[in-house]
Amino acid sequence: MESTHIVQAFDKDLEDIEALLLEMGGQVESLLADATKALVRSDRELGDMVRKNDGRVDILEQKINEKAVRLLALRQPMAEDLRIIVAIMKVSANLERMGDYAKNIAKRSSVLALTAPPGSATSTLKRMSDMVQSMISDVLDAFIRRDIDSADDILHRDEEIDLIHNALFRELLTYMMEDPRKITSCTHLLFIAKNIERAGDHTTAIAEQVHYLVSGKLPHEQRSKRDRTSTMIVELNNKNKKATD
Amino acid sequence: MESTHIVQAFDKDLEDIEALLLEMGGQVESLLADATKALVRSDRELGDMVRKNDGRVDILEQKINEKAVRLLALRQPMAEDLRIIVAIMKVSANLERMGDYAKNIAKRSSVLALTAPPGSATSTLKRMSDMVQSMISDVLDAFIRRDIDSADDILHRDEEIDLIHNALFRELLTYMMEDPRKITSCTHLLFIAKNIERAGDHTTAIAEQVHYLVSGKLPHEQRSKRDRTSTMIVELNNKNKKATD
Numbered sequence: 001m002e003s004t005h006i007v008q009a010f011d012k013d014l015e016d017i018e019a020l021l022l023e024m025g026g027q028v029e030s031l032l033a034d035a036t037k038a039l040v041r042s043d044r045e046l047g048d049m050v051r052k053n054d055g056r057v058d059i060l061e062q063k064i065n066e067k068a069v070r071l072l073a074l075r076q077p078m079a080e081d082l083r084i085i086v087a088i089m090k091v092s093a094n095l096e097r098m099g100d101y102a103k104n105i106a107k108r109s110s111v112l113a114l115t116a117p118p119g120s121a122t123s124t125l126k127r128m129s130d131m132v133q134s135m136i137s138d139v140l141d142a143f144i145r146r147d148i149d150s151a152d153d154i155l156h157r158d159e160e161i162d163l164i165h166n167a168l169f170r171e172l173l174t175y176m177m178e179d180p181r182k183i184t185s186c187t188h189l190l191f192i193a194k195n196i197e198r199a200g201d202h203t204t205a206i207a208e209q210v211h212y213l214v215s216g217k218l219p220h221e222q223r224s225k226r227d228r229t230s231t232m233i234v235e236l237n238n239k240n241k242k243a244t245d
Numbered sequence: 246m247e248s249t250h251i252v253q254a255f256d257k258d259l260e261d262i263e264a265l266l267l268e269m270g271g272q273v274e275s276l277l278a279d280a281t282k283a284l285v286r287s288d289r290e291l292g293d294m295v296r297k298n299d300g301r302v303d304i305l306e307q308k309i310n311e312k313a314v315r316l317l318a319l320r321q322p323m324a325e326d327l328r329i330i331v332a333i334m335k336v337s338a339n340l341e342r343m344g345d346y347a348k349n350i351a352k353r354s355s356v357l358a359l360t361a362p363p364g365s366a367t368s369t370l371k372r373m374s375d376m377v378q379s380m381i382s383d384v385l386d387a388f389i390r391r392d393i394d395s396a397d398d399i400l401h402r403d404e405e406i407d408l409i410h411n412a413l414f415r416e417l418l419t420y421m422m423e424d425p426r427k428i429t430s431c432t433h434l435l436f437i438a439k440n441i442e443r444a445g446d447h448t449t450a451i452a453e454q455v456h457y458l459v460s461g462k463l464p465h466e467q468r469s470k471r472d473r474t475s476t477m478i479v480e481l482n483n484k485n486k487k488a489t490d
Contacts, residue, residue: 033319065331069327069328069331072317072327073323073324076321078318078319080315082314082316082318086310086314086317086334089331089334090338093335093338104475107475108475108476111478114478115478136459147309150485157432173429173432176421176425177425177428180421180422180481183418183421183428184477184478184479185477185479187418187432187435188475190432190435191439191475194436228354229354230349230352230353230433231352231355231356232356232429233356233359233426234427235429236425236431
């Protein structure tokens with residue numbers, strides 16, 4: 001009977017931590033949504049709020065880590081249970097990083113509120129951000145339900161983000177070339193695009209954790225990264241080319 | 246006697262993992278050195294080598310993680326020993342990320358080899374990279390020796406990196422405004438600078454782990470981030486300003 005008690009106690013502790021993880025995911029999602037709204041609407045007040053609220057995400061990460069370490073010490077879980085706890089710590093680190101990206105977007109949006117960024121770029125950024133927000137919520141659901149198919153689906157959705165990012169990189173460099181007064185604002189937009197693209201990458205890192213938890217292996221095929229911005233050359237005369245990849 | 250045996254076995258296992266961590270740190274350091282050399286010398290072959298060798302860093306991270314989880318399962322360490330294992334996993338994640346930054350620098354250097362980047366910028370980047378390389382080796386030493394003073398010193402050294410990064414950001418945007426043909430290359434240099442600055446941030450994250458391991462607390466004062474690039478406005482007429490911070 002006692003071992004049943006221990007198992008139940010472990011499951012209860014695990015549920016508590018997973019609830020915190022979902023809470024953290026929800027907070028990161030709304031930080032990202034608000035940062036994007038601040039950008040699109042040139043709303044500096046909302047941007048400032050995002051920058052303040054990022055601290056709450058950090059506190060949640062610390063709380064999850066402490067609970068996870070306590071669970072390791074008290075219950076001394078073996079095999080799969082141990083793997084789940086380790087995965088939870090990794091996932092919370094991914095979420096914390098995504099919160100940082102949202103905060104950085106909010107920071108840059110306060111500059112962009114003063115410089116009138118090109119409208120089509122911000123609407124593309126909003127589209128990317130919306131996609132990443134739903135990936136965050138879906139990948140955490142997949143984590144809780146140990147749903148390998150839904151996790152693998154995230155990997156494909158991230159490829160779409162990469163493709164949009166490639167086109168936007170090219171577009172922003174072209175704007176800069178056409179009008180040097182847009183160089184500061186477009187630079188910040190380039191970094192915002194990169195932040196969102198990286199947030200997408202972190203959802204795939206979580207998806208890989210799910211795959212690993214369920215199957216004991218990392219996803220079979222190496223994820224095909226579609227992001228080409230690091231090797232992209234954009235030229236003034238519109239003869240764009242790519243150096244190598 | 247048996248408990249002495251267990252303690253010794255744990256210490257031996259821990260030493261093995263810490264040796265792997267140092268090996269990983271050494272590899273990341275030389276990836277960063279090589280990526281920077283590839284950039285400075287427009288050496289595309291060396292850049293390609295860095296991109297291939299990053300995989301070795303990832304394999305080391307996986308190995309460290311597996312050994313750490315096995316150590317948790319077999320020895321079921323308590324209190325401080327448990328905290329060390331968790332910290333090791335976090336440090337190896339930091340190092341893995343730094344390896345990714347080196348790889349991204351190498352990628353971008355292959356573009357820059359074709360576009361003749363402004364010389365003064367690459368020498369500034371080399372200076373930043375050299376500083377980060379020595380921070381990697383020093384912070385890992387501090388980790389192994391649980392040396393809190395040396396760890397805290399890293400936090401201050403990172404502030405210098407941030408200051409150089411601010412000046413370089415401004416310089417690169419000015420180049421872009423003066424000559425639109427430099428926009429592609431300067432954009433890649435901006436991202437390389439950001440990569441190095443972020444690598445510096447990861448050394449401070451490791452330093453904070455050391456502080457926490459030794460004192461049980463995170464560093465008392467919030468680290469003063471000096472990076473201002475996210476809120477910087479550079480204007481054509483050289484009246485530079487800062488939006489907010």
